[in-house]
Amino acid sequence: MFKRYGWIGLSLIILFATGLSGCGSSQTSKVKIGEVARSVFYAPQYVAIEKGFFKDEGLDVELQTTAGGDKTMTALLSGAIDVALVGAETSIYVYQQGAEDPVINFAQLTQTDGTFLVARDEIKDFDWSQLKDKVFLGQRKGGMPQMAGEFTLKKHGIDPQNDLELIQNIEFANIAAAFASGTGQFVQLFEPTASIFEREGKGHVIASFGTESGRLPYTVFMTKQSYIKDHEDIVQKFTNAIYRGQQWVQTHSPEETAKVITPFFKDTDQDILVSAVKRYLEQGTYAESPVLEESAWNNLLDVMDSAGELKSRVEPDKVVDNTFAKTAIQSSR
Structure with a gap:
């Protein structure tokens, strides 16, 4: 009798564990994004959300607009958001302050000024x-x-x-x-x-x-070094989705992109969205890949130095990690 019920119990445990394993494989990871502004400037991000590229990677993204670079960085450092979409200069400011947990740029979204x-x-x-x-x-x-x-x-x-x-x-x-x-x-x-x-x-x-x-790592997805260490898989999946969004925008017309991002600009007429996307495409504002180029980084340092905001030149390997971007490109081929 004992053996009989023992096997039944063991079978139930195995079935339960298998069930949990199945559920685990379909579970999604929540990622909170804080964007510095709501702008057509970030069209590839909205495309990645609307076309389901994040969902395809098993990510459930929650997007909020944290107006201003200072507010966005505060939200990231305090843990209110997981990933920030903001100017790369903010990561340099944090580094210059001697942060123990520096902010790392891992995926570039725009490569010129958007104003x-x-x-x-x-x-x-x-x-x-x-x-x-x-x-x-x-x-x-x-x-x-x-x-x-x-x-x-x-x-x-x-x-x-x-x-x-x-x-x-x-x-x-x-x-x-x-x-x-x-x-x-x-x-x-x-x-x-x-x-x-x-x-x-x-x-x-x-x-x-x-x-x-000129070319600048103008707006970049970044997160704390500790987050990358603990969630490498999530950061990679996130970057994969962004790259797909970037490629989609590059291979579709302004009209098609404008239609996809409309839910994020419900009070803006379609012709205005088309005009804005077209302007950004024509001047090469949308980065074609998430890789942050060293030449663009050096231009950023020159711009900051000219503005008197740079204590000393920061080498890209201190606050930039292109590993995820390069992997995203390779895996898509």
């Missing part, structure tokens, strides 16, 4: 010298938009601190509204806001900071 120079009045045959003695509504000091903006101005012989009235004390989320209400003669704006302002007659796009400032 455009918008003038209140229409200007034909624009020349950068026309900004002199004007009121320029810039971005937050120390952030990539502002540093790339100042880098471009200096490139054209304009001293941002002395040749124009530079306003940079307005919160990132309020810059567009400030310009619309009458502050400044020129402003730096991301898409789709730039296209919306053109349609509504609030401004005119006259130049691209992305084109002017």
Whole structure:
């Protein structure tokens, strides 16, 4: 009798364990992402979500917008999010402070500045010298938009601190509204806001900071070194999904991409989304792969140094790990 029930019990244990094993293989891993802004600039990320590329990798991503680089990094360091989509300069700031658990860039999403120079009045045959003695509504000091903006101005012989009235004390989320209400003669704006302002007659796009400032690891997915150590598989799956999103955007029309990302811009007309995606594609803003190139990293250091935000040059191997990006590319072939 004992043997009989013993075997029955053992069988039940085996069946139960097998059941658990089956369930485990289909379970998904939750990943909380904090994006620095909601922008068409990040179209490949939205495509990866909407096309189910993260789900295919067994990931359940929760996306939240944490407006501003400082807020996004605070959320990452405090553990409120697992992965941050923010400018690579933030990882350098953390490293410069001597962090014991540095922030590591593992997948690049955009490779140029995503802002455009918008003038209140229409200007034909624009020349950068026309900004002199004007009121320029810039971005937050120390952030990539502002540093790339100042880098471009200096490139054209304009001293941002002395040749124009530079306003940079307005919160990132309020810059567009400030310009619309009458502050400044020129402003730096991301898409789709730039296209919306053109349609509504609030401004005119006259130049691209992305084109002017060159290749930069402008927006990158990053996480804490400790998270990578504990969740290498998740980071790899995450990068695989992002690469698929990047490739999808590169091989589809602006109209197709705009349609896919519409759920993230429910109050934006389709033609505006198409215009924004087209602008970014034409100037090569969307990175074609998640690999962060050393030449782009060095350009970033030059931009930061020019802005006076770099204590010393940080070699990429200190805060960049391209392993996951390269694996994602190899595994897709």
